[in-house]
Amino acid sequence: GENVEQHPSTLSVQEGDSAVIKCTYSDSASNYFPWYKQELGKGPQLIIDIRSNVGEKKDQRIAVTLNKTAKHFSLHITETQPEDSAVYFCAASSRNDYKLSFGAGTTVTVRA
Amino acid sequence: DAGVIQSPRHEVTEMGQEVTLRCKPISGHNSLFWYRQTMMRGLELLIYFNNNVPIDDSGMPEDRFSAKMPNASFSTLKIQPSEPRDSAVYFCASSLNRGLYEQYFGPGTRLTVT
Numbered sequence: 001g002e003n004v005e006q007h008p009s010t011l012s013v014q015e016g017d018s019a020v021i022k023c024t025y026s027d028s029a030s031n032y033f034p035w036y037k038q039e040l041g042k043g044p045q046l047i048i049d050i051r052s053n054v055g056e057k058k059d060q061r062i063a064v065t066l067n068k069t070a071k072h073f074s075l076h077i078t079e080t081q082p083e084d085s086a087v088y089f090c091a092a093s094s095r096n097d098y099k100l101s102f103g104a105g106t107t108v109t110v111r112a
Numbered sequence: 113d114a115g116v117i118q119s120p121r122h123e124v125t126e127m128g129q130e131v132t133l134r135c136k137p138i139s140g141h142n143s144l145f146w147y148r149q150t151m152m153r154g155l156e157l158l159i160y161f162n163n164n165v166p167i168d169d170s171g172m173p174e175d176r177f178s179a180k181m182p183n184a185s186f187s188t189l190k191i192q193p194s195e196p197r198d199s200a201v202y203f204c205a206s207s208l209n210r211g212l213y214e215q216y217f218g219p220g221t222r223l224t225v226t
Contacts, residue, residue, distance in 0.1 A: 034214065043116075043203050043217035044155070089155065098143060098162070098207075100215060102155040 002027040004092050006103025014111050019077040021106045023090035026071070030092040033066060033073045034100070038087045048075070080110045114138075116218030118204050124224045130192040133221045136185055137206030145215060146179055146189050147203040155203075161187065162209075194225045 003026040013019045025033075031052035036044035050057045050064045050073065057064050061080075066073040077084055087107050091100040117136040125131055137144050146158040159169045161181045169179070176195070181187040191198055201220045207213040 036217075041219075043205075043219045046214050046216065049214065098145075098160055098167075099157060104154050 002030055002092055002094065002099075002101035004090060004101045004103045006090050006106055008106060009104065010107045010109070012109045012111060013080050015080060015082060017080055019075075019080055019084070019108055019110075021075045021088055021090065021108075022072060023074070023092075023103050024070075024072040025092040025101070027092070027094055028068075028071065029094045032093040033064070034091050034093075035062075035064060035075050036089045036091065036102075038089065038105075040086075044089060077108075080108075082110050082112055084108060085110045116204055116206055116216055118202075118218040118221050120221060121219060122222045122224075124226065125194055126226055127195055128193045129225075130190065131194045131198075131223060131225075133189040133202050133204075133223070135187045135189070135204030135218060137187070137204070138216055139185070141206035141208055141216075142184065143207045143209055143213070143215075144181060144187050145205040145207075146187070147205065147217075149201045149203060149220070158189070158202075191223075194223075196225045199223055199225050 006023045034049035037047045038044045050066050061078045063076045087105045089105050090103040093100050119134045142163050144161040148156050158171045159179045160167050164181045179189045201222050203217050203220045205215040205217045207215045
């Protein structure tokens with residue numbers, strides 16, 4: 001099955017700086033890569049996703065890049081704000097499959 | 113849209129008791145997922161329903177766990193009898209269909225078994 005590794009496990013950044021989280025996956029058939037943000041006491045919230053026919057996707061301060069050859073994808077948050085502090089999860093899913101394989105999560109702390 | 117609704121939000125019970133968790137998916141979604149989240153194992157898929165039919169229950173840890181979806185707007189996850197190692201946060205998620213569709217999570221039920 002799919003195995004998703006996520007790094008780093010914790011990330012502390014100064015407000016206004018950028019944050020980058022990286023994930024690798026094992027199954028070359030995977031072609032859907034969502035990112036979730038989980039705040040304390042809440043469920044994971046989908047913030048952005050990318051499919052294998054696209055190399056990069058951007059939504060305001062959030063961007064995701066995908067390198068299918070190397071089997072890795074990354075989340076970039078620019079101009080970080082205190083409200084970006086949360087746990088971020090990457091995930092991967094195979095073609096026409098419902099199963100999401102999640103990374104272990106990255107705890108992001110934005111220092112004011 | 114109200115999003116995925118779960119109840120109760122918190123449940124504390126004694127070992128051996130029956131626990132029932134409830135979920136109402138987003139209206140119009142026909143895929144429903146139950147997940148368990150722990151520090152040790154992260155997010156694990158327990159069971160997946162499509163059009164109210166259980167498609168994959170390979171993640172259900174043991175026979176003490178059962179799930180039902182009697183109609184498109186309601187699902188339950190039952191643990192009987194509960195054990196302390198079942199303590200976790202249980203999430204329900206729904207999506208428009210199987211395949212490459214976004215999964216939307218509910219707020220979760222924090223279960224503590226003493």
